[in-house]
Amino acid sequence: MRDRRPGGRPALSEERIVRCAVRLADAEGIDALSMRCIATELGSGTTSLYRHIAGKDELIELMVDAVYGEDAPPEAAPGPGGDWRTEMAGIARGLRAALLRHPWLAQQASRRPALGPNVLARSDRALAVAGRATGDATAAAMTVSAVMTYVLGSVTTELAEREARRTTGMTEEEWQESVGEYVRQVVDSGRYPHFNRRVLEAEERDAGARFTFGLDCLLTGLAAALGSG
Amino acid sequence: MRDRRPGGRPALSEERIVRCAVRLADAEGIDALSMRCIATELGSGTTSLYRHIAGKDELIELMVDAVYGEDAPPEAAPGPGGDWRTEMAGIARGLRAALLRHPWLAQQASRRPALGPNVLARSDRALAVAGRATGDATAAAMTVSAVMTYVLGSVTTELAEREARRTTGMTEEEWQESVGEYVRQVVDSGRYPHFNRRVLEAEERDAGARFTFGLDCLLTGLAAALGSG
DNA sequence: TACGCCATGCGTACACTGTTCCGATGTCGT
DNA sequence: ACGACATCGGAACAGTGTACGCATGGCGTA
Numbered sequence: 478m479r480d481r482r483p484g485g486r487p488a489l490s491e492e493r494i495v496r497c498a499v500r501l502a503d504a505e506g507i508d509a510l511s512m513r514c515i516a517t518e519l520g521s522g523t524t525s526l527y528r529h530i531a532g533k534d535e536l537i538e539l540m541v542d543a544v545y546g547e548d549a550p551p552e553a554a555p556g557p558g559g560d561w562r563t564e565m566a567g568i569a570r571g572l573r574a575a576l577l578r579h580p581w582l583a584q585q586a587s588r589r590p591a592l593g594p595n596v597l598a599r600s601d602r603a604l605a606v607a608g609r610a611t612g613d614a615t616a617a618a619m620t621v622s623a624v625m626t627y628v629l630g631s632v633t634t635e636l637a638e639r640e641a642r643r644t645t646g647m648t649e650e651e652w653q654e655s656v657g658e659y660v661r662q663v664v665d666s667g668r669y670p671h672f673n674r675r676v677l678e679a680e681e682r683d684a685g686a687r688f689t690f691g692l693d694c695l696l697t698g699l700a701a702a703l704g705s706g
Numbered sequence: 707m708r709d710r711r712p713g714g715r716p717a718l719s720e721e722r723i724v725r726c727a728v729r730l731a732d733a734e735g736i737d738a739l740s741m742r743c744i745a746t747e748l749g750s751g752t753t754s755l756y757r758h759i760a761g762k763d764e765l766i767e768l769m770v771d772a773v774y775g776e777d778a779p780p781e782a783a784p785g786p787g788g789d790w791r792t793e794m795a796g797i798a799r800g801l802r803a804a805l806l807r808h809p810w811l812a813q814q815a816s817r818r819p820a821l822g823p824n825v826l827a828r829s830d831r832a833l834a835v836a837g838r839a840t841g842d843a844t845a846a847a848m849t850v851s852a853v854m855t856y857v858l859g860s861v862t863t864e865l866a867e868r869e870a871r872r873t874t875g876m877t878e879e880e881w882q883e884s885v886g887e888y889v890r891q892v893v894d895s896g897r898y899p900h901f902n903r904r905v906l907e908a909e910e911r912d913a914g915a916r917f918t919f920g921l922d923c924l925l926t927g928l929a930a931a932l933g934s935g
Numbered sequence: 936t937a938c939g940c941c942a943t944g945c946g947t948a949c950a951c952t953g954t955t956c957c958g959a960t961g962t963c964g965t
Numbered sequence: 966a967c968g969a970c971a972t973c974g975g976a977a978c979a980g981t982g983t984a985c986g987c988a989t990g991g992c993g994t995a
Contacts, residue, residue, distance in 0.1 A: 489972085512953065522974035524954080529972095533953065584816045590866040592888065597898055604900035614907035622863075623920030627852075630859025634851075637819040659821065669826055671833035678843035691852030694927030695920070701930075702923050718944080740981065751945035753983075758943095762982065 489521055491529045495539045499579065502540065506643065507581035537585060542593025544579050561610045562696050565620075568603050569628050569692055576632040580640060583633045611703040620699050627695050628688075635684040718750055720758045724768045728808065731769065735872065736810035766814060771822025773808050790839045791925050794849075797832050798857050798921055805861040809869060812862045840932045849928050856924050857917075864913040 497518055502510045512533065516523040530536045576583050585591075600621065607617035642652045664673050682690075726747055731739045741762065745752040759765045805812050814820075829850065836846035871881045893902050911919075 511951085513951090516974095524956095524975080525973050527954075584813070587813045587816060587862045587866055587869070589870045590863075592885070594892070597892060597901055601898040601901045604904055608900060608903070614904055615909050615911065618904045618908040619911060619916055619919050622916050623856075623923060626859040626863050626916075626920060627856050627924070628859070629862055630855040630857065633816045633858055633862065634819075634855050637816055640816075641818045656821070663823070663826060669830040671837060672826055672830045674837070675833055675843055675847045679847045680844050682844065682848060687848055687851050687855075690848050690931070691855060691924070694852060694931050695856070695924045696927065697930050698923030698925065698927035701926050702919070741983080742981080745945095753946080753985095754944045756983070757945095 489519065489525055489529055491539065493519065494526055494529055495536065495543050498536055499540050499543060502581045503579055506640070507584060510581075538589065538593065541582060541585050541591055542595045544575060544582055545591065545593060545599060546595030547575060547578075561606050562700060564606045565603070565624060565696060566692060568599075568606065569624055572599070572625065572628045573632055573688060576628070577636070580636050583629060583636055586629055586633075610700070616703055620703065623695065623699065624692075627691060631684075631688045631691060635688070718748065718754055718758055720768065722748065723755055723758055724765065724772050727765060728769050728772060731810045732808055735869070736813060739810075767818065767822065770811060770814050770820055771824045773804060773811060774820065774822060774828060775824030776804065776807075790835050791929060793835045794832070794853060794925060795921060797828075797835065798853055801828070801854065801857045802861055802917060805857070806865070809865050812858060812865055815858055815862075839929070845932055849932065852924065852928065853921075856920060860913075860917045860920060864917070 494515065498510060498515050501514060501518060505514075512526055513523045516526055519526075526536075530539065603621045603624070604617055607620045608614075610620065611617055638652075642649070645652075647655065660676060663669065664676055667673070723744065727739060727744050730743060730747060734743075741755055742752045745755055748755075755765075759768065832850045832853070833846055836849045837843075839849065840846055867881075871878070874881075876884065889905060892898065893905055896902070
């Protein structure tokens with residue numbers, strides 16, 4: 478009855494669905510990602526998707542691993558010439574970039590552990606670098622864990638504000654205005670003296686600067702721990 | 707028509723609703739938290755809740771600030787006698803404990819920035835400690851940011867596994883079994899040599915040990931950065 | 936004491952969600 | 966040419982957040 482694509486090749490496929498879902502989640506946010514939405518975008522019936530994926534949970538897992546498999550920026554995979562610190566910093570920046578590219582990714586990190594093949598590949602590269610700093614496999618594993626952990630927390634904090642802005646539909650300026658008003662009110666209450674001091678004296682560094690500062694400190698501490706181990 | 711509570715005092719209140727919601731979210735997970743569920747638990751109609759809170763979003767914000775306001779464990783607020791490093795470590799452990807006590811809390815951190823009064827109070831205490839390490843307000847702010855960020859990432863990673871176990875209803879052993887099977891399969895593929903090395907050689911440290919290791923390293927690096935600044 | 940206002944509670948309804956069931960359709964192997 | 970089969974998709978179901986409007990009863994005021 479309906480017109481079908483000539484040749485009978487399937488219009489839907491796991492890969493097409495996942496790619497479309499990633500695109501939609503990037504554009505509209507993970508909350509707005511619904512099966513009906515994906516199907517409409519793909520020009521197919523809603524329930525047809527279930528011929529290729531088991532359910533929404535599995536779909537999200539596939540999405541997560543798919544974006545972890547995106548080409549890492551070149552700085553994340555330099556030749557093995559440099560020292561391990563700059564290389565590890567490169568890997569961290571690459572991970573941060575991936576998490577920032579797909580704001581929903583960090584949210585999923587708190588719901589299920591990422592264990593897909595592409596995630597494992599990233600771990601493998603990081604472990605290789607850490608292995609150059611220490612021969613102790615346990616120490617190397619903990620080093621990688623600490624760095625990944627810091628990156629995740631940093632991006633999460635950074636995205637929280639951005640997401641709040643997006644869902645409320647505020648522009649950067651409106652948001653600043655809104656938060657500024659609230660902060661001023663809190664400062665005037667005088668109950669948080671140190672917070673006041675920060676607001677009044679500290680210059681506002683952007684998220685990138687904060688990320689780099691903390692990462693440098695962490696790597697310094699790791700180097701110290703590994704060197705004396 | 708219905709029996710009402712004598713004295714006409716309102717049975718519902720924002721505080722009662724928030725407390726109940728926190729209890730339910732702790733017990734059943736944030737996904738199972740629905741308005742109908744809260745109302746049933748409270749013995750009231752579903753839409754009655756909206757007399758006291760604006761909507762689910764606001765409710766969650768209230769929940770977040772409520773648990774941030776829970777009494778911090780004593781170790782988090784020692785007298786100002788000790789050095790700033792151990793005090794900051796105490797604050798970090800206190801934050802970690804709060805996030806672990808309410809597994810849904812870390813998930814919300816990636817959706818909206820925490821700005822409630824109780825959150826600000828915690829920031830204030832941390833800034834006080836950081837201020838003892840450096841006179842530079844900007845440096846102090848970045849130090850606090852780095853520590854909080856690390857804690858959030860660490861707990862997020864830790865909870866991801868726990869949550870996955872809970873939603874699949876697996877016991878610790880079943881989960882280990884399930885993941886172990888998958889890991890063995892990956893190892894046998896031989897595509898991730900460093901990952902293999904970790905699996906084979908590294909001893910498995912629990913989440914608490916990993917947290918402490920990374921935190922110590924971060925604090926070491928921060929001390930170096932602040933000392934030379 | 937009697938009246939009316941108004942905060943509070945809540946039943947109904949609506950537009951959504953993910954998912955299961957089952958029928959229709961078209962292609963391919965035999 | 967015919968039957969098996971994979972693919973597609975409409976209908977239906979249980980569940981969600983919440984807007985609307987009506988009942989109810991306590992309280993301030995006359």
